[in-house]
Amino acid sequence: MTALLEVCELRKTYGPVTAVDGVSFTLPHGGALGLVGESGSGKTTTARMLVGLERPDAGTIHVLGQPLAPSVRDRAARLARAKAVQIVFQDPYLSLDARLSIGATVEGVLRLHGHHDRAARAARVRALLAQVGLGGREAAALPRQLSGGQRQRAAIARALAVEPAVLVLDEAVSALDVSVQAQVLNLLADIRRDSGIGLVFVSHDLAVVRYVCDEALVLFRGRPVEHRPMTELLTDPQHPYTRLLLGSVPHPGWNPDDIAQRRRTLSASSASARA
Template sequence: MSELLGVENLRKVFPVRASAGEPAGDLVAVDDVSFTLPPGGSLAVVGESGSGKTTVARMVVGLETPTAGRITLDGESREAARAGRGARKARARQIQMVFQDPYTSLDSRQTIEGAIEELLRAHFDWDAARRRERVAELLDQVGLDKRQGGARPRALSGGQRQRAAIARALALEPRLLILDEAVAALDVSVQAQIINLLTDLRAETGVAYLFISHDLGVVRQISDDCVVMHRGRVVEAGRTTAVLDDPQDAYTRRLLSAVPRPGWVPRRRATSGASV
């Protein structure tokens, strides 16, 4: 199988300062995580808070430096985190990221068109007409009209802002899009629109997704493969349909059984006095 992204034995340790009776020490956020993602594929990293899923995403995009392990893109190592300007720009053309809250990830003083254009100006030697054309094409691709393109983030709804963030992330035609809880903050009816949009965009552009989520329903819709993380480690991995239909690991089963559905009765498991 050809491979776009490879992650091998990834590990991240954060030093923790002493506070309120807790001694200083090391927090192992990610421990021995490995997976691969083919070109145009969609891999979900599933887990609850503290599972390390977001730290994995931040290391892949280069916002965090791994303590150990290897990240490769097209077989080439990506460790050169302190690379020069040229290397960083080349990396940006390969990998882009969409965050949970587009309100904090878009510049409030910039129009949507302005935000996308800036990116094109920084990366390509295009004239204004060509940039305008590409901006219009991107807005159309994510379902925003001309007026919305000229608006500032504040004037848009949550769904529109997330569309804008996706358009900006796609502007450089990256090979890999990292979506960190990208639909988690949206209302259900709008969430459905964005999920459908993401499904279409992958089919149209061939971009690969690394989809970070806690929501098993969303994961089922969006990913081909998934990795279930618990306390920094991978507890189960495989085709998404197989993992969700026939989970092998106890934690995956526990996660699935906690999803509300018709006929579901919430149950107390263990007394959780010990878990802080």
């Protein structure tokens, strides 16, 4: 079976800075991959290239065997790309119009993608919001009238409206309270199980990624350093940076000074190797 998503040797530079270098992975149908790393690791740049917000300097992206063009100009091509890959950002205000109710926002996406029957659109809006645990009250509300967790659920419903093959989630739960994080993570697991959609979950937190993903690709300074199933990555990390990420999670006996020293040592070693 053709892979859902194939990414090969993506590279992106900004002047003298290499943000992403040599990122490759394959996502099967219904699969979930975590892109893991701290700020500056290249994970968000990779996510933005997947959805066309950044143009790679090199490398290819295929969805269901079809290449995604580095850039698209005509309306039909933009809609096709949006249907292939959708993204949910950390801040849902980036995808929710503050002037429109949640229901109107989701309906607008459906209308844009060719759902012309008004009654059918309304029924689809209700179904999408119900899928993410929102009802009529939330449909009539403006984004500012909802909680952070409700806004993120609405952003997910908006992304699902076009029935994408792949859903990219860029730090989509990092700004939420722990209890709300759990609710959204459970929601994503349910959506994946019920729809077969592929998930690319971008996060700095391996403890969060483990609840959603089958495997993880760890990025350090733009380069992949470890790509393994989650169970193996968590129990037997091979790369010093992966061990640093795991060690950064507070636990009994945790010493932040030790973590800081390990990070400095790793950074110095990386700089020396690049030189």
